[in-house]
Amino acid sequence: MSAAGPSALADPDPWRAAADLGLRVLAAGRWPESGADAAPPVLPGFTGSSFSPLAAEAARRCLDAHASGPGAALPVTAVVVASALGDVAGAAQVARAVDGGDRLGPLLFFQAVPNAVAGHLAARRGLTGPVVCVGGVRSGFEVAEVLLADGDAELALLVLVEQAAGPGGADRAAAVLLALQEHCPTHRQLEGARP
Amino acid sequence: MTDTVLTARRGPRSVVVGGMGVLSAFGRGVEPLLGAALAGRAGFGPVGRFEVAGRRVDRAALHPGEPSLERELDRVVDEACGAAGLSAARRAGCPLYLAVHGDPALARAAPVRRAEHAVEAFAAGVARRAGLAGGGRAYTSGCTASADAVADAASAVARGRAERVVVAAGYLVEADQFAVFDAGGALARDGRVRPFSAGRTGLLLGDGVAAVVLESADAARARGAEPLAVLAGWGRAGDAHHVCRPRPDGAGLARAVGAALLRGGVGPERVGYVNAHGAGSVLGDRAEAAALLRALGPVAERVPVSSSKSVHGQALEAGALLELVVTVAALRAGRLPVNAGLLGPDPECPLHLVRAPDPVGPPTGPVAPGSPGGFALSLSTAFGGANTALLVGVP
Numbered sequence: 235m236s237a238a239g240p241s242a243l244a245d246p247d248p249w250r251a252a253a254d255l256g257l258r259v260l261a262a263g264r265w266p267e268s269g270a271d272a273a274p275p276v277l278p279g280f281t282g283s284s285f286s287p288l289a290a291e292a293a294r295r296c297l298d299a300h301a302s303g304p305g306a307a308l309p310v311t312a313v314v315v316a317s318a319l320g321d322v323a324g325a326a327q328v329a330r331a332v333d334g335g336d337r338l339g340p341l342l343f344f345q346a347v348p349n350a351v352a353g354h355l356a357a358r359r360g361l362t363g364p365v366v367c368v369g370g371v372r373s374g375f376e377v378a379e380v381l382l383a384d385g386d387a388e389l390a391l392l393v394l395v396e397q398a399a400g401p402g403g404a405d406r407a408a409a410v411l412l413a414l415q416e417h418c419p420t421h422r423q424l425e426g427a428r429p
Numbered sequence: 430m431t432d433t434v435l436t437a438r439r440g441p442r443s444v445v446v447g448g449m450g451v452l453s454a455f456g457r458g459v460e461p462l463l464g465a466a467l468a469g470r471a472g473f474g475p476v477g478r479f480e481v482a483g484r485r486v487d488r489a490a491l492h493p494g495e496p497s498l499e500r501e502l503d504r505v506v507d508e509a510c511g512a513a514g515l516s517a518a519r520r521a522g523c524p525l526y527l528a529v530h531g532d533p534a535l536a537r538a539a540p541v542r543r544a545e546h547a548v549e550a551f552a553a554g555v556a557r558r559a560g561l562a563g564g565g566r567a568y569t570s571g572c573t574a575s576a577d578a579v580a581d582a583a584s585a586v587a588r589g590r591a592e593r594v595v596v597a598a599g600y601l602v603e604a605d606q607f608a609v610f611d612a613g614g615a616l617a618r619d620g621r622v623r624p625f626s627a628g629r630t631g632l633l634l635g636d637g638v639a640a641v642v643l644e645s646a647d648a649a650r651a652r653g654a655e656p657l658a659v660l661a662g663w664g665r666a667g668d669a670h671h672v673c674r675p676r677p678d679g680a681g682l683a684r685a686v687g688a689a690l691l692r693g694g695v696g697p698e699r700v701g702y703v704n705a706h707g708a709g710s711v712l713g714d715r716a717e718a719a720a721l722l723r724a725l726g727p728v729a730e731r732v733p734v735s736s737s738k739s740v741h742g743q744a745l746e747a748g749a750l751l752e753l754v755v756t757v758a759a760l761r762a763g764r765l766p767v768n769a770g771l772l773g774p775d776p777e778c779p780l781h782l783v784r785a786p787d788p789v790g791p792p793t794g795p796v797a798p799g800s801p802g803g804f805a806l807s808l809s810t811a812f813g814g815a816n817t818a819l820l821v822g823v824p
Binding site: 343363366 | 437439535544570669670
């Protein structure tokens with residue numbers, strides 16, 4: 235369990251992190267992916283910050299890349315959002331408005347927590363598993379593993395998103411669709427366990 | 430959508446609550462909080478901690494003064510570890526799962542300094558000062574964040590991956606979240622939280638900082654400690670419905686309750702009390718009532734239900750843990766927290782609400798919560814359609 239900072243997203247190796255925990259990566263997506271991803275995508279209903287739009291776009295690319303194909307119904311799928319700083323652009327915007335005595339828009343209400351974009355993804359793609367948000371990449375993989383191993387979900391969509399922490403940084407997001415590795419002894423021993 | 434996660438499973442070890450620490454609008458410690466909850470004495474008053482001129486609502490449930498989140502987290506973790514009788518050596522091997530909105534300093538930090546305010550660095554600071562194991566995991570899923578921390582800690586203990594975990598959470602009412610909740614029209618215009626009541630107008634924020642020690646029953650027994658409660662089950666499920674509105678039929682929350690009961694090996698008839706999420710919002714309370722009817726069947730019409738938010742307010746990321754503390758304390762007292770603020774019945778919330786303080790005497794209810802075999806549920810929901818259920822029983 236490490237407090238993975240924003241740099242952890244610079245070169246994430248989701249396959250290794252997943253394999254260490256007995257998980258397999260079914261699909262992956264990210265933003266930016268290429269030079270074509272110059273301007274952050276727009277996500278209707280979300281305003282003033284790239285956090286949710288980037289998370290949604292990386293997740294869309296991941297789910298569309300899954301073997302079942304775009305639009306296919308998924309089994310019970312958890313959504314885990316991991317971010318070290320959260321929606322820092324949105325938080326700074328609210329702080330400036332509060333300190334300046336400005337009016338706040340009503341959309342900022344639900345954007346204040348990372349659950350909002352998880353709910354957007356869940357509603358759009360029919361993901362009925364748990365929604366959990368954590369503060370680091372490693373924690374995200376560990377929580378996904380718990381939800382899968384304990385049978386709360388069959389698949390877990392893990393979305394990693396970080397906005398530029400300071401000048402010169404870049405906003406980025408990555409998403410992986412995770413499942414338990416088959417025949418993993420750690421997971422099999424839990425079948426039917428009771429205290 | 431089925432109502433039960435039939436695949437929900439858990440490790441074989443029994444999980445217990447070894448110690449608790451808390452701060453609320455009623456002061457420090459469990460007793461003042463429990464006293465207010467059992468009496469139905471709401472703690473809402475005018476906000477003097479920051480500027481509320483220009484806001485539609487000016488009330489919250491506040492601890493006096495300007496408490497510091499770091500200091501109060503340190504204090505409750507120490508209180509919980511002390512109550513559990515953990516030595517420094519045992520603390521040193523114990524991880525911390527912390528639920529917070531974020532490092533309070535982040536939003537106003539200079540851009541070049543923001544990276545220093547990562548939420549898991551904040552959690553690691555709490556762990557270091559408390560003498561807990563290094564690292565520190567942070568949960569940020571809004572009003573279900575601390576229930577997520579409890580569920581993951583319980584899973585780790587049940588599976589034998591950890592002997593014990595300290596779960597802590599904190600929210601102290603501050604200007605930014607107050608402003609966005611006010612702008613969203615979520616705050617109760619009449620200055621009271623009235624869960625499941627006719628005429629309810631919304632939620633109010635409240636201070637909450639809490640910590641619990643979750644450990645294996647064997648570990649507690651081995652050092653001669655007497656656990657406060659058994660964490661018998663936990664469950665989580667999503668609505669897949671909307672960015673911030675609850676699913677009207679309550680199916681997601683019902684699946685979370687079903688998973689908690691399944692993990693606990695407990696049928697609905699053994700649930701003697703439900704501490705509902707009950708924020709006091711029109712849509713949320715209605716959906717929660719639907720979820721309880723769906724998950725508990727006929728039992729839902731007679732099991733005592735209240736939302737302790739009606740006295741201590743909504744503590745956001747810390748809410749689920751604050752309410753778990755209330756639920757465990759009530760279970761041990763064998764008395765039921767009151768659903769304060771009721772104006773009249775809402776036909777769309779046909780629940781058996783706890784309307785008045787229990788007379789001091791033998792415990793009441795279909796299964797008296799303090800009696801052997803009595804269990805209580807503590808429920809939470811959050812934006813994004815997140816739903817959690819925690820099931821506790823007496824040891």
